[in-house]
Amino acid sequence: MKQLLVLLMILSASRAQAALKVVASVTDLKSLVQLVGKDQVEVESIGKGTQDPHFIDAKPSFMTRVAKANLVVCIGLGLEDAWLNSVIEGARNPDVRMNAKGYLAVGPKLGPEQIPQGSALSRSQGDVHPEGNPHLLLDPKRYGEAATLVASKLAELDPAHAEFFFKNADGFRKSLEQKTASWKARVVKSGVKRAVTYHRTLDYFLKRMGIELLTVLEPKPGIAPSVNHLSTVIEKMKANGTRLVLVENFFNPDVARKVKELYPEAEVRLVPVSVEGAPEMPAMESVFENLVKAIETAGAKP
Amino acid sequence: MKKRAPLQWILAGIAGMAAAAAYGQTFPSPRAMNPNIGANFLFQGQKTASDPGDGFHVPEAEFSFKSDVDPYFTANMIFSVAETATGAYEISPEEVYADTIAIPRITFRIGKFYSFFGKQNRLHTHAYPFIDAPLISTALFGEGFNPSGIQASALLPLDFFSELTVEGMQNFRTLAHLRTLFDLGDFSTLELGASGVTRWAYGVDATFKFRPTDRGQGRRINLAGEWMSGQLDGFTTLPGPDGLPTRGYVVYGQYEFAQQTYGQYRFDNLISNSQTRHGILLGYAPTEFSVLRLQADRAFATAGPVENRVIAQLNFTIGFHPAHDY
Numbered sequence: 002m003k004q005l006l007v008l009l010m011i012l013s014a015s016r017a018q019a020a021l022k023v024v025a026s027v028t029d030l031k032s033l034v035q036l037v038g039k040d041q042v043e044v045e046s047i048g049k050g051t052q053d054p055h056f057i058d059a060k061p062s063f064m065t066r067v068a069k070a071n072l073v074v075c076i077g078l079g080l081e082d083a084w085l086n087s088v089i090e091g092a093r094n095p096d097v098r099m100n101a102k103g104y105l106a107v108g109p110k111l112g113p114e115q116i117p118q119g120s121a122l123s124r125s126q127g128d129v130h131p132e133g134n135p136h137l138l139l140d141p142k143r144y145g146e147a148a149t150l151v152a153s154k155l156a157e158l159d160p161a162h163a164e165f166f167f168k169n170a171d172g173f174r175k176s177l178e179q180k181t182a183s184w185k186a187r188v189v190k191s192g193v194k195r196a197v198t199y200h201r202t203l204d205y206f207l208k209r210m211g212i213e214l215l216t217v218l219e220p221k222p223g224i225a226p227s228v229n230h231l232s233t234v235i236e237k238m239k240a241n242g243t244r245l246v247l248v249e250n251f252f253n254p255d256v257a258r259k260v261k262e263l264y265p266e267a268e269v270r271l272v273p274v275s276v277e278g279a280p281e282m283p284a285m286e287s288v289f290e291n292l293v294k295a296i297e298t299a300g301a302k303p
Numbered sequence: 304m305k306k307r308a309p310l311q312w313i314l315a316g317i318a319g320m321a322a323a324a325a326y327g328q329t330f331p332s333p334r335a336m337n338p339n340i341g342a343n344f345l346f347q348g349q350k351t352a353s354d355p356g357d358g359f360h361v362p363e364a365e366f367s368f369k370s371d372v373d374p375y376f377t378a379n380m381i382f383s384v385a386e387t388a389t390g391a392y393e394i395s396p397e398e399v400y401a402d403t404i405a406i407p408r409i410t411f412r413i414g415k416f417y418s419f420f421g422k423q424n425r426l427h428t429h430a431y432p433f434i435d436a437p438l439i440s441t442a443l444f445g446e447g448f449n450p451s452g453i454q455a456s457a458l459l460p461l462d463f464f465s466e467l468t469v470e471g472m473q474n475f476r477t478l479a480h481l482r483t484l485f486d487l488g489d490f491s492t493l494e495l496g497a498s499g500v501t502r503w504a505y506g507v508d509a510t511f512k513f514r515p516t517d518r519g520q521g522r523r524i525n526l527a528g529e530w531m532s533g534q535l536d537g538f539t540t541l542p543g544p545d546g547l548p549t550r551g552y553v554v555y556g557q558y559e560f561a562q563q564t565y566g567q568y569r570f571d572n573l574i575s576n577s578q579t580r581h582g583i584l585l586g587y588a589p590t591e592f593s594v595l596r597l598q599a600d601r602a603f604a605t606a607g608p609v610e611n612r613v614i615a616q617l618n619f620t621i622g623f624h625p626a627h628d629y
Contacts, residue, residue, distance in 0.1 A: 049489075051517040058514055059629050060492060061464040061484045068408070068458050083591075087626045090377075090402075091466075093410050093458060124592060124621075223590065225562065253562065 021159055024067050024097075026075035026085055027054050028276040029138045030107070030147075032284050034074055037151045037169045041162050047088065050277030053251040055128065055223070059084040059091075067092035070103065071158055074151065077106025078113055080135035105154045108135050111143045115204070127221025139274060140205035141181040144285055145174035180286060184293045185210055191300030196245040197238060199252045202274050206292060215243045218256060226256060228263075235264045245299040247292070249274045268299035338370035338378075339623035343429050346619075351612040362386050363428050365397070369625065376401040381427065385446075397427065398449060412454040417447060419456070419468040419480040420498040421506045421529050423553075424448050430627055432527070432555055433584055434598045434616045438571040439551035442541035443504060443533055450476070470500075474537075477501050484629075490515050492629075504533025512629075523565075525557040532575075543575030550575040563588050569600075577605040594618040 113133025452472030
């Protein structure tokens, strides 16, 4: 009997020490879980950094990964609605179903903005998100806060390493805060005051950097812009001297070329907006750094 | 039970609200517990040499309700209002079922649902790869093989996706289905399936998909084929001649040649009844909620003339629209 108890204890101890298996919906979250969990987690992402997170195929191969996962981390706010639920359902793993212990949606807890008000909300406005703009991980401050959310969840699932997770999250958040201050200083120095993006992907980032988002290239969320619409946007840009256009690199690069053709003075930059959105973007800091550089180079020109 | 005066109800309600407010609670919208509701309809125009069904039609409208029932079950109900041959409309439960959600590894499905036989049979009309079903599917299963029954499905403990399904259905028919999917690198998958059902039909299917996840790596491609044979009492609409089983296959390909725009080709061969058909389709989806498709086909039968047909279809979806299976 005693031997059996010892064996059970060894077994349960080894189980507790095994790394938590985490599946993240997108690479930004994969990177975050990796930073917080380090060697105590095994994490992979369903989406790739080069994919538009609204449209990812619910490949059945992901079901086999989610079936073995202890935790699914996503942004929520409707961003992954089209594909994540069917992956989770197909995985047949009750531990990670929506609102179960092994499910974390960080978006709703990070103060989403642009929540449509009133009852006039309809799909005639395009692919609007009733719960707010879901691209909030592109705000360096919120990304740091998301690290704490991830740490809390990992600590809940693996209390033995709670201190380790919170220490990692705190360290990361503080280092990101310092870098954010320096990024903001560089953006201010660049003299760029306004910018245009393709989709409302960079709102949170630009706001944090003190740049006004003049407008976006797409006429409505999820609707590709016509040449006519681009001309209207360009008129608006010319009217107040806005030249910087940031085009998220998972959108059609033809649109970026068209803008440059219609407005040769525009500073059009095709930018990755996710971890692994380009080969040299292993973590979110490199994504932010690259965005700041894009703004700096646009501002440097006379 | 003694009837309570309305004023008392109102006062009790106000007291409850005040108590909740004191604790900082907010009242969720009563709609939060409503099921997700979706509706969809098809509008079609058809032209053939002589078919009485030529002209404009709304062949089908569909309503769906989906929600968790409680901590143990989730339910899905899909009703179809379909035009019959006489032009009248009939409502029928296309699928009404509950799935277990609290049991790990195995999902039990209870109700009336499309049997997991091959690929085509599991699709709703608006999700068909072409406007109409393949010849072999219609011949073998009629409008679709969806008897009432119980299903158990599980992922096999393998490194690749491998799903085994068994069903016990009305008239004590049983079905087994194996679906596997292999990743061929980052962008491509190969899916292989085999299905068998007692009294009786069996079939195999294969689907190749190329889905580039990076810009500049080409456009989406689908190649698929399905072969089946059988004689299902109560479902088979076109038995083979001389009491032989219905037998045939369909192959098709899809290529997305511009954003939201795709071209398709299909070849149907109903071997047992010596019928073949070639079809091409052009599709344009401005959003995931509206799709325009134009299909032209040419059918050959040993007994009878060559038949040409052109169909245009508009497909509209409002409300909740769950993801289609991969």
